[in-house]
Amino acid sequence: MIPLCLVTGFLGSGKTAFLKQIAARHAAEKVVYLVNEFSPRDVDGLLLAEVEDDVVAIPGGSIFCRCLVTQFISHLKAIPERFGGGDEPLQGVVIEASGVADPMVIERMLAETGLDEVYELATIVAVIDPGSLPKLVRTLPNIHAQVAAADVVLLNKIDQFDAGEVAKAERMAREINADAPIVRTIKCGADVEIFAGGRVRGLEGEYALCADANFARFSVTFDRPVDIAALARELEGLRAAIYRAKGYVPVRDGVAHVDMSAAELSIEPAPDADPATGLAIVARGDASEAVRDLVLRLSVW
Numbered sequence: 169m170i171p172l173c174l175v176t177g178f179l180g181s182g183k184t185a186f187l188k189q190i191a192a193r194h195a196a197e198k199v200v201y202l203v204n205e206f207s208p209r210d211v212d213g214l215l216l217a218e219v220e221d222d223v224v225a226i227p228g229g230s231i232f233c234r235c236l237v238t239q240f241i242s243h244l245k246a247i248p249e250r251f252g253g254g255d256e257p258l259q260g261v262v263i264e265a266s267g268v269a270d271p272m273v274i275e276r277m278l279a280e281t282g283l284d285e286v287y288e289l290a291t292i293v294a295v296i297d298p299g300s301l302p303k304l305v306r307t308l309p310n311i312h313a314q315v316a317a318a319d320v321v322l323l324n325k326i327d328q329f330d331a332g333e334v335a336k337a338e339r340m341a342r343e344i345n346a347d348a349p350i351v352r353t354i355k356c357g358a359d360v361e362i363f364a365g366g367r368v369r370g371l372e373g374e375y376a377l378c379a380d381a382n383f384a385r386f387s388v389t390f391d392r393p394v395d396i397a398a399l400a401r402e403l404e405g406l407r408a409a410i411y412r413a414k415g416y417v418p419v420r421d422g423v424a425h426v427d428m429s430a431a432e433l434s435i436e437p438a439p440d441a442d443p444a445t446g447l448a449i450v451a452r453g454d455a456s457e458a459v460r461d462l463v464l465r466l467s468v469w
Contacts, residue, residue: 180429
């Protein structure tokens with residue numbers, strides 16, 4: 169059977185950084201990466217494609233919600249034929265679930281579709297960070313489920329928080345999952361055996377509804393170069409309302425990659441590939457009006 173590694177973690181925790189490291193370590197092997205984004209824009213898939221060719225992107229929701237699960241299943245069914253031919257055998261599939269995904273339903277999904285005869289769920293890795301876990305784990309049940317389902321927990325971004333905050337996040341993760349090893353990381357630097365397999369979990373969950381009142385999604389396009397300092401101020405001003413903002417923004421001397429999470433706001437030059445510009449924003453559902461006003465302002469810059 170083909171081993172599956174499922175990578176979960178809240179928006180901005182560092183999942184894509186982890187996938188990039190996996191891709192580098194397994195560069196000599198045939199591994200397929202299936203990247204799921206809650207936002208309507210595919211940003212993580214483009215980032216991973218910088219270092220890996222075999223990337224399948226599924227933006228626009230969670231692969232474990234009723235809206236996208238059929239598309240997700242279709243991709244899983246097609247992967248063995250699409251990528252498994254030729255002289256090089258398919259070594260495994262790595263799935264990056266969206267930041268809001270509840271992974272508890274994955275075993276049920278594989279069994280109901282017969283895909284458990286094709287794939288073995290080898291390893292579930294949850295990426296957490298000291299910024300978002302303590303703030304959100306009690307209000308967003310999916311974060312709790314991500315940690316509870318994990319075989320390995322990466323406590324990432326420990327360089328951006330003090331020792332007390334890191335220790336608090338680790339205690340909370342241990343309270344949720346007493347068995348999984350917790351590995352402290354910077355930029356997800358951890359050598360995890362992603363296709364170990366042989367585990368018995370007994371996960372139980374339901375497919376999520378298409379609409380989740382906890383979240384609101386927005387997409388912004390730009391017709392002209394943006395004042396990046398002004399954009400940073402606008403995003404920082406709504407940091408309490410925005411879970412994640414990411415994408416590619418045109419600036420006077422090229423394109424900038426913008427990425428804001430609970431831990432940081434990062435603005436860096438985009439890769440040479442000249443990606444399509446646009447900004448995806450995921451916000452608190454109860455703060456959607458304030459973020460919608462921001463989106464309207466940005467759309468006429």
